[in-house]
Amino acid sequence: MMRGGYIELAHGGGGQLTSELLDEVILPAVGGQQPDKLTDAAVFETAGKAAFTTDTFVIRPLEFPGGDIGKLAVCGTVNDLAVCGATPRYLSLALVLREGLEIDLLRRVLASAAAEARDAGVTIVTGDTKVVERDACDGMIINTAGIGEILPGARLGFERIRAGDRVLLSGPPGEHAIAVMSRRERLSFSSEVVSDCCSIHRPALELVERLGERVRFMRDPTRGGLAATLTEIAEATGRDVEIDESAIPVNRAAEAAAEMLGLDLLSAANEGKLVAVVAEDAAEQAREMLAGHEISARAAVIGTVGAAGGLVEMITRVGGRRVIQKPYGEQLPRIC
Amino acid sequence: MVKAVAELCEKIHDTVARLDDTQPVRIMEVCGTHTMSVARNGLRSLLPEPLRLISGPGCPVCVTDQSYIDSAVALAKRPGVIVATYGDMVRVPGRSGSLADARAAGGEVEVVYSADQAVELARDNPDSRVVFLGVGFETTAPGTALAVKRASEEDVRNFSVFTAHKLIVPAMRALLSSPDIRIDGFLCPGHVSVILGWGAYESLVKEFSAPCVVAGFDPAQILSGIAEILRQLEAGESAACSVYPAVTREGNRRAMELLDEVFVADPAVWRALGKIPDSGLELRDEYARFDAARQLDLPESESYELPGCRCGDVICGRCRPRDCGLFGTQCTPREPVGPCMVSSEGACAAAYKYEAPAAATER
Numbered sequence A: 001m002m003r004g005g006y007i008e009l010a011h012g013g014g015g016q017l018t019s020e021l022l023d024e025v026i027l028p029a030v031g032g033q034q035p036d037k038l039t040d041a042a043v044f045e046t047a048g049k050a051a052f053t054t055d056t057f058v059i060r061p062l063e064f065p066g067g068d069i070g071k072l073a074v075c076g077t078v079n080d081l082a083v084c085g086a087t088p089r090y091l092s093l094a095l096v097l098r099e100g101l102e103i104d105l106l107r108r109v110l111a112s113a114a115a116e117a118r119d120a121g122v123t124i125v126t127g128d129t130k131v132v133e134r135d136a137c138d139g140m141i142i143n144t145a146g147i148g149e150i151l152p153g154a155r156l157g158f159e160r161i162r163a164g165d166r167v168l169l170s171g172p173p174g175e176h177a178i179a180v181m182s183r184r185e186r187l188s189f190s191s192e193v194v195s196d197c198c199s200i201h202r203p204a205l206e207l208v209e210r211l212g213e214r215v216r217f218m219r220d221p222t223r224g225g226l227a228a229t230l231t232e233i234a235e236a237t238g239r240d241v242e243i244d245e246s247a248i249p250v251n252r253a254a255e256a257a258a259e260m261l262g263l264d265l266l267s268a269a270n271e272g273k274l275v276a277v278v279a280e281d282a283a284e285q286a287r288e289m290l291a292g293h294e295i296s297a298r299a300a301v302i303g304t305v306g307a308a309g310g311l312v313e314m315i316t317r318v319g320g321r322r323v324i325q326k327p328y329g330e331q332l333p334r335i336c
Numbered sequence B: 001m002v003k004a005v006a007e008l009c010e011k012i013h014d015t016v017a018r019l020d021d022t023q024p025v026r027i028m029e030v031c032g033t034h035t036m037s038v039a040r041n042g043l044r045s046l047l048p049e050p051l052r053l054i055s056g057p058g059c060p061v062c063v064t065d066q067s068y069i070d071s072a073v074a075l076a077k078r079p080g081v082i083v084a085t086y087g088d089m090v091r092v093p094g095r096s097g098s099l100a101d102a103r104a105a106g107g108e109v110e111v112v113y114s115a116d117q118a119v120e121l122a123r124d125n126p127d128s129r130v131v132f133l134g135v136g137f138e139t140t141a142p143g144t145a146l147a148v149k150r151a152s153e154e155d156v157r158n159f160s161v162f163t164a165h166k167l168i169v170p171a172m173r174a175l176l177s178s179p180d181i182r183i184d185g186f187l188c189p190g191h192v193s194v195i196l197g198w199g200a201y202e203s204l205v206k207e208f209s210a211p212c213v214v215a216g217f218d219p220a221q222i223l224s225g226i227a228e229i230l231r232q233l234e235a236g237e238s239a240a241c242s243v244y245p246a247v248t249r250e251g252n253r254r255a256m257e258l259l260d261e262v263f264v265a266d267p268a269v270w271r272a273l274g275k276i277p278d279s280g281l282e283l284r285d286e287y288a289r290f291d292a293a294r295q296l297d298l299p300e301s302e303s304y305e306l307p308g309c310r311c312g313d314v315i316c317g318r319c320r321p322r323d324c325g326l327f328g329t330q331c332t333p334r335e336p337v338g339p340c341m342v343s344s345e346g347a348c349a350a351a352y353k354y355e356a357p358a359a360a361t362e363r
């Protein structure tokens, strides 16, 4: 039986406490899919071309409205695979735990990672646990790497984007950033905003499966938000992108919170959104497909790829014109 | 709203066409929130060419003198001191770096959203001195006043305020008095005016015959304000008034009384505008024990301009952000040289973020 309610340095020492932590906390939560297998590396088969990605997750607070670091770590890697046109298959999960971390919190985080993996249809096949001293990190850090199988019809890349292509967004931008910020700063006025943290592979892969090469490019706009993804498209293709602000779906509560804080929702992080560039004649179909999934029910065609230029321009809700710039660093709330 | 905006734009175009001035009409939006809203909504692209919207001194961080920044940074470096500040101040560069640099070097700097949070911080850290940077106009000053009163009532001895609070009307007067600055009318700030009341601008109108119109922050409000200023100019009138329904002539008496209870007006140093009489708020003697300036023997800091930075000219309407030689090259939001690029309400930040590089518009 596990003693005490907190992680100790000895939990990472490789001895009996490590085994207890593994057997009683970690494996029951995330090992269920590959029972009893504690080999040094996972062995599996893949069909055809594969995609491989990795990401490390740090977030404060570890639990936030709409998710936690465990769910985030699974969704993040699943989404990175999905936007390459790959069906996510296998994940690794490596934990860096801070001495003093509540074991109950760890259990909750792992349970939510496992639930998300099950739901997304990926198997956690290997993992690792380290414990670090109190000052070395904030609670815990999770790294996930993922392997996915590329769909046969996927032809995605900046170089495939053409003038006239349409830009789609799967839902209101900025919800994750506002949810986390409001929890972090204990702001009551934005408490109703929930993070969009979720796996977007189903809608994303449906686009590729059904529209084939008419889907040119996909991205999950995380840090830097929609603005970062759009400016990247403009830079990489050397083309202008024109966005219609009135077409961008809005979460009113997030908008009100952003307004008060002086934050720009377009540059705010998302964790469950999809930006897709598709051929003009596939735009409406693509929107309908996305709208058929609950997590992208509010999908919209928000813009058009234009001529050479490399600038993202926005027609504002009132008909004015302005540019969207590449976001810079951390956004700071304003004074009044 | 789109229809209202289209109608207002038409009205503005018509009025400007009828005003057969040889010079462009110069309207100053006093407040940083207006500056931001104008840029974010692309309003300049909807206005006629001979109408210039110029940004004014209403961005609290931008008008704060360099000497204050230096003192705040010095405070943050003192052991046992926690500097509590609104986020906008953190990256303003001073002679020996910014508050962010001080934090990186081990100083304690906490971002708060209200003065009250700073009092909480003091309660939670009884062994440290928490110094709140009281920056802002009549909008944030009442919050500071309440915090000081609370600290006094609850005897939170390790809390103090380093005040740079300012009053907006004296700055507008200073601008109108400058011989080299021409302003045809003021678009007055909504939030500040909720507290001040539009009556506060009547003395300016009387003295200088410049229309002073209060407007809210959405595009329709801003355009209504501009349309009203133009109407007055065409009719040869000048009056203080408000198109923002939340603003009364008297303003918020309670807030004003609160300010009066805790603060007393004194001369304050503004960036570029220099020392303006009765334009700052200092804590009354009754609250001297919460006054960081009197309690912590601050190092003497002098006023100066950041080399190459034209923030001073920008906030006085003498030049536009793009006229500054550092704009977009040495000075960007990532590595800001001056406060107008740091602040989320600064005119340089607005221009950088929302205006196309090629469209270095004359407007």
Ligand code: SF4
Pocket (backbone or CB within 6 Å): B308, B309, B310, B311, B312, B314, B321, B324, B325, B326, B327, B328, B331, B332, B336, B337, B338, B339, B340, B341, B342, B348
């Ligand atoms: S661009 Fe930078 S250096 Fe120039 S005036 Fe603005 S803030 Fe100052």
